[in-house]
Structure formats: structure tokens, C-alpha cells
Amino acid sequence: MNVTVMSRWDAVFYCYNDHAQPSVMISISDPHMQYAATPFCSEENRVLQILSLCFADADQPGPDIYGYDAKVEDLMRDEDAAQVAELLRTYPDTDVIVHCDAGISRSAGIAAAILKHTTGDDSSIFENGLYDPNMWCYHKTLAALKEDSYGKHIV
Numbered sequence: 124m125n126v127t128v129m130s131r132w133d134a135v136f137y138c139y140n141d142h143a144q145p146s147v148m149i150s151i152s153d154p155h156m157q158y159a160a161t162p163f164c165s166e167e168n169r170v171l172q173i174l175s176l177c178f179a180d181a182d183q184p185g186p187d188i189y190g191y192d193a194k195v196e197d198l199m200r201d202e203d204a205a206q207v208a209e210l211l212r213t214y215p216d217t218d219v220i221v222h223c224d225a226g227i228s229r230s231a232g233i234a235a236a237i238l239k240h241t242t243g244d245d246s247s248i249f250e251n252g253l254y255d256p257n258m259w260c261y262h263k264t265l266a267a268l269k270e271d272s273y274g275k276h277i278v
Contacts, residue, residue, distance in 0.1 A: 133226060148170050178197060182257055200263075
């Protein structure tokens with residue numbers, strides 16, 4: 124499984140191209156933004172499923188990156204993270220694309236958690252100067268993935 128972080132525009136561009144390798148996509152939107160284009164699934168792009176999530180770009184309650192006052196309920200929720208875990212369980216060993224608006228914080232936080240859980244190594248995100256992982260997203264996603272794995276072991 125490869126995990127790739129992209130901006131929204133890179134993800135949309137990806138969807139307009141043919142790919143040999145199937146993938147799933149986690150598409151993160153901001154509640155205060157309207158988008159001219161969104162990613163899509165097709166036989167040609169081999170995107171099997173898109174999980175659409177919407178939450179503010181903030182590591183904690185307070186101002187988000189756009190200056191809006193984000194409350195706890197505006198941030199990534201446990202339910203969002205559980206959906207990420209479910210997607211990965213449904214499509215094991217499938218490449219994962221995670222995108223948000225800029226491909227810097229929310230998507231990087233989720234991608235880092237996926238990498239930490241699946242490989243034990245999230246350094247490709249945390250040591251890459253292009254990313255500033257959203258730690259709220261990282262911890263929520265990692266907790267959901269660990270809970271999901273624990274649940275799988277006791278079934």
C-alpha cells in the first residue's frame with residue numbers, strides 16, 4: 124500500500140488521468156469553502172471509492188487557518204476517523220490518496236497516522252518540510268485505526 128498526500132487540485136487532476144494501480148481516496152473539504160471541482164471515480168482513473176469528509180483546518184479549538192473560530196465540533200470527529208479505518212479495512216493493500224485543500228496539514232496528519240499504523244514509520248511525513256501535519260487529525264485517525272485493529276483481533 125502506498126499512501127500519497129495531495130492538494131485538492133492535484134487530486135482532481137489525478138482523477139482525469141488513467142492509472143494502472145487501483146486506489147481509494149480520502150477527500151477532505153473545509154466547511155467554509157466552496158469548490159469548483161471535486162475528485163471522482165472512473166474505470167480509467169481506477170479510483171475505487173472516495174471517502175468525503177468535511178472539517179475545519181485547526182489542531183485545536185480556536186482560529187483555523189482561514190481565521191474562522193473552530194469549535195471542537197468543527198474539527199475532525201471520532202466518526203470521521205472511524206470512516207477512515209473502515210475504508211482501509213474494506214480496501215486492504217490498496218493505494219491510498221489523502222487530499223485536503225493544500226495537501227499540507229489535514230491530509231498529512233491522516234496520511235502519517237495511516238503510515239504509522241500500517242508500517243510503524245511516519246517519518247516520510249514528519250521529516251518532509253512540505254508538510255505540517257494536523258496533530259488533531261493524526262491522533263484521531265491513529266486511535267481509530269488502533270481500535271479497529273483491536274476489534275479485528277478479538278472477533
